[in-house]
Amino acid sequence: MISSIKWRFVFVYFLLVFIAMAIVGIFIVGRLEDQQIKAVTRDMEQEIQSISSSISDNDWLENASDIQNTIDEWPLGSNQTLYVIYDEDIPTIIASNAEQKENVVGYNALSNKYIDPIIVQTAFNGDKGESIIEELNENIINKHLSYPVYSSMGKLNGVLYMTYNLENVYNTVNESKTILTSATFLALGITIFLGFLIASSITEPIRDVTKKAEEMAMGDFDQFVDVKSDDEIGQLASMFNHLTLKLKETIQDMDLERSKLDTIFNYMAEGVVAVDTNGYIIHVNPIAMDILGLDEGLSYGEEKIDLLKLNIHKIDYTKKENLEGSVTTKINSKVYKIKYAPFNNEKNIVGGLIVVFQDITQEHKLDNMRKEFVANVSHELKTPITTIKSYTETLLDNELDKVISQKFLSVIDSESDRMARLVRDLLQLSNIDYNKTNWKRTEVSICDMIRDIISKLDLLIKEKDHKLELDLRENLPSVIVDKDGMEQVILNIISNAIKYTENNGKINISVYSIDKELVIKVKDNGIGIPKDDQHRIFERFYRVEKGRSREMGGTGLGLSIAKEIIDAHDGRIEINSVLEEGTEVTLTLPLV
Ligand SMILES: Nc1ncnc2c1ncn2[C@@H]1O[C@H](COP(=O)(O)OP(=O)(O)OP(=O)(O)O)[C@@H](O)[C@H]1O
Ligand SMILES: [Mg+2]
Structure with missing residues (x-):
């Protein structure tokens, strides 16, 4: 208890008053006793002098009885x-x-x-x-x-x-002592009371500040103390409030900063995971959890990740230069660029690694497509060039008869045509890609266009003995499209149906309108397209059976061009096909 300032203050106060009262008391009582005795002595002396002058001047022995009488009559106190x-x-x-x-x-x-x-x-x-x-x-x-x-x-x-x-004298002195002792006790009582009040007025604000500081230490920063005075304690209180305010502001700023970082961390497109030097996860964002297939209820510091599985090798925490780098890793059919770098912990030494996952599946796919495209173009051009070259050399080196020469020249001609067609198709795709195509939209009757196309393909249909069914409704509204482009699309679809249907096949072409849309359906009972290939059918150069398609003069660009043209006209192109049963291609164009 004595360790508290309050009680120490009261104790010192008490001691001071006690010592002061004791010194004053001893001094006063001493002086009083002295005075009283002096007064008594003075009285005695006066009395003795009066008596001495009243008794006989002669020999006392002779006058002893007179002296006795005088004394008897003298009014002496008891x-x-x-x-x-x-x-x-x-x-x-x-x-x-x-x-x-x-x-x-x-x-x-x-x-x-x-x-x-x-x-x-x-x-x-x-x-x-x-x-x-x-x-x-x-x-x-x-x-x-x-x-x-x-x-x-x-x-x-x-x-x-x-x-x-001296009984009376000492009685008076004792009485004074009693009064002084009572006064001392009273003074000490008042001292304790006042001392307690004063000490409380000093220690209460300090205790208040201490209590609020304790609560702040426990994380509650809404602590303010009342400033009741302008003295040192008042200054301490207002300084405490100032500090609290500053601390609160700083913590709010930090919270804001952290919440911003948390939002970035949680919603960024990249996956981020932090691991300690033992490989235990100490922080992970939702994307990274998804990538690594981690449980939502994961608790930090318990789950490990295998850096080797992520293609991160050579991690040696003693060599800082080995702790930074980037690798490309395939996880669950997706491709990630993984960047990693070390972070320092509170002791300013390497605390682990931050690993960032960037999904580059699309880029990877595009890159592969680009490579495949270049390879396809080269391959498609190489075949006719080789044929043309070898036929030309034969013609140059040998004297061939006219019939064979004619045959060779017609092969060279058809291969040149094929190359020209390929280059034309590629150029068309490139123009579409770079938005250079100038679509000349005019009012076109699709039924007339289909009839035109059929008359162009008539020879081919007859060659293969296909049965053609036309279901063209009367009074169909015309569409506003680029005539050449649309003709190219429909021609490719009908010629595909002819090409990829065995002889004596059945081809059905129907056109009708529904809900402000014009629908063109081309259905055949041909070889069909396997299910696995159907989703790739619109890719450039994609052909189901490359050899067979090439034999038929196809380049595999027809449907990809068709899709680009239909997309440019805000229409849709869909393919439904069952292998060895037939294919149905549906074109939908908006009517204005
Ligand atoms: N009606 C169909 N029946 C079966 N397979 C088809 C049909 N239409 C297209 N295909 C398949 O889709 C592939 C791509 O067709 P696309 O029209 O793009 O190319 P192509 O006809 O081979 O060549 P191009 O049209 O450039 O002369 C074809 O090679 C073929 O394998
Ligand atoms: Mg085609």
Whole structure:
């Protein structure tokens, strides 16, 4: 308890007042006792002088009874005892007012137990003697005074010896002591009370600040103390409030910053995971959890990830230069660029790795497509060039007859056509890709266009003995399209149906309108397209059976061009096909 400032303050205060009161008390009581005794002594002296001048100037022994009478008549107080001592050979009491004077008068003064022989002697030597004596076993304190009395002749007549009971004096002194002690207790009581109040007024605000600081330490920053004064404690309180405010602001800023970072961390497109030096996950964002197939309820510091599985090798935490890099890794059919770098912990040493996953599946796919495209173009061009080259060389090197030469030249011609077609198709795709195609939209009757196309393909249909069914509704609205482009699309679809249907096949072409859309369906009962290939059918150069398609003069660009053109017209192209049963291609164009 004494360790608290409050009680220490009260204790010191108490001690100070106690010491002050004790010193003052001792001083006052001492002085009072002194004064009282001096007053008594003065009274005694006056009394003795009056008595001495009232008794006979002649030899006292001869006038002893007169002296006794004078003393008897003298108004002495009950606490005063007078002895008249005459010096015969020994100092003898010749008169007295003592209670049992018959036991005293006529006896040796020095053997009287109430008389101090030393001061008797002093008086007989001519000096005034005085002493204070506590009478043994009687609880009485007496003031003793001895006084030499001379005759007018200058002869020592004897000694007047007076004792004075100091009971009253000591009663007064004791009373004063009691008063002073009570006053001291009262003062100490007030001291404790006031000391407590003052100490409280000092310690309460400090205790308040301490309590609020404790609550702040536990994370509650809404702590303010009342500033009740302008003194040092008031300044401490307002400084505390200022600090709290600053701290709150700083923490709010930090929270804001952290929440921003959290949002970025949680919603960024890249997956991020932080691992400690033992490979345990210490932080992970939702994307990375998804990539790594981690459980939502994962607790940090318990789940490990295998860096080797991510293609991150050579991790050596003693060599900082080995801790940074990037790798490409395939995880669950997706391709990721993984970048990693070390981070420092609170001890400013490497605490682990931050691993960032960037999904590059699309780029990877595009890159592969680009490579495949270049390879396809080269391959498609190489075949006719090789044919043309070898046929031309044969023609140049040998003298061939006209029929064979004609045959060779017609092969060269058809291969050149094929190359020209390929280059034209590629150019068309490139123009579409770079938005260079100028679509000339005009009002076109699709039914007329289909009839035109069929008449162009008539020879081919007849060659393969296909049965053609046309279901063209009457009064169909015309569409606003680029005539050449649309003709190219429909021509490719119908010629595909002819090409990829065995002889004696059945081809059905129907056109109708529904819900402000024009629908063109081309259905065949041909070889069909395997399910696995159907989703790739619109890719450039994609052909189901490359050899067979090429034989038929196809390049595999027809449907990809068709899709681009239909997309540019805000239409749709869909393929439904069952292997060896047939294919149905549906074109949908918006009607205005
Ligand atoms: N009606 C169909 N029946 C079966 N397979 C088809 C049909 N239409 C297209 N295909 C398949 O789709 C592939 C791509 O067709 P696309 O029209 O793009 O190329 P192509 O006809 O081979 O060549 P191009 O049209 O450039 O002369 C074809 O090679 C073929 O394998
Ligand atoms: Mg085609």
